[in-house]
Amino acid sequence: MAGLREDKKRQTLLRIMESAKHIFSQKGFQQASMIEIAKEAEVGTGTIYNYFPSKGALLLRIFSEEAELIQKNDQHFWFTHLSEVGVVDKIIQFLHQFTEFFSHYPKAFWRDLFHVMTEEVEESIRLRDGLFGLDEQVMELIKSMIKSEEGSFLFPVNAEEASYAIYGAVLTDTMLYIYNESMTNEQYKEQITRHIQFIFAGKINQRNGES
Numbered sequence: 292m293a294g295l296r297e298d299k300k301r302q303t304l305l306r307i308m309e310s311a312k313h314i315f316s317q318k319g320f321q322q323a324s325m326i327e328i329a330k331e332a333e334v335g336t337g338t339i340y341n342y343f344p345s346k347g348a349l350l351l352r353i354f355s356e357e358a359e360l361i362q363k364n365d366q367h368f369w370f371t372h373l374s375e376v377g378v379v380d381k382i383i384q385f386l387h388q389f390t391e392f393f394s395h396y397p398k399a400f401w402r403d404l405f406h407v408m409t410e411e412v413e414e415s416i417r418l419r420d421g422l423f424g425l426d427e428q429v430m431e432l433i434k435s436m437i438k439s440e441e442g443s444f445l446f447p448v449n450a451e452e453a454s455y456a457i458y459g460a461v462l463t464d465t466m467l468y469i470y471n472e473s474m475t476n477e478q479y480k481e482q483i484t485r486h487i488q489f490i491f492a493g494k495i496n497q498r499n500g501e502s
Contacts (some may be wrong), residue, residue: 303332303338303342304342305333306332306333306334307328307329307338307339307342307343307349308333308334308349308352308353308356310328310329310330310331310351311328311332311349311353313333313349313352314327314328314398315353315400315403316397316400317405317430319399320346320350320399320400320403320407321348321403325339325340325346325480328349330402341387343365347407347485350403350404350407351404351407351408354404365409368492377443377495378436378437378440378443378470378491379487379488379491379495380479380497381394381436381440382418382433382436382457382487383483383484383488384432385432386453386457386483386487387437387480387483387484389429390461390465390479390483393465393468393479395478398468398469398470400433400476401469402469402470404453426458429455429458430457430458431454432458433450433453433454433458434450434451434453434454435453437450437453439448442493442496443487443496444494444495444496445493445494445495445496446494448494453490456490457487457490458487459484460483460487460490464479464482464483464486466481467482468482
């Protein structure tokens, strides 16, 4: 019986999270209500509060689950989906694939998420840990790319420093994209491309076929 009760709780939790994800994406966090989420999940509003202390905590839980899912994916996935190009173009392709994640939700969703993270301090710890872990994974992958292509550079390049520079540029580009409604996803990717090319300008041995 205890097993059945736990299974029912898990199913209820999943329905609440799926309903919230759908409504947040359709209406935005601010306009969504717990009543609407409860109705779509076919539970009482009070039931949601048994699982989540606030709407913000619900949003953070949804996204923390997604961040953890990405982090658990095979880290070599992106490598196997990159074409045979020079190191700079390979890094750009990788970042384009990774940042495609930000197109899965409306920009308003991301703005709401960042806002909620500053308010729901305790609930955001799990998400922050997940995002920082994901950031570290991405930077490690970029470092690996640079180290594996040492022969492509005209002089030694510190892979760790380069990965931090790339991370800083992409983070800035991502924030500009999220807070600029007129910027398209293609413009976002083009901006990332320009900044990565700028970081490596004058450092590549052209004889190795780098564009």
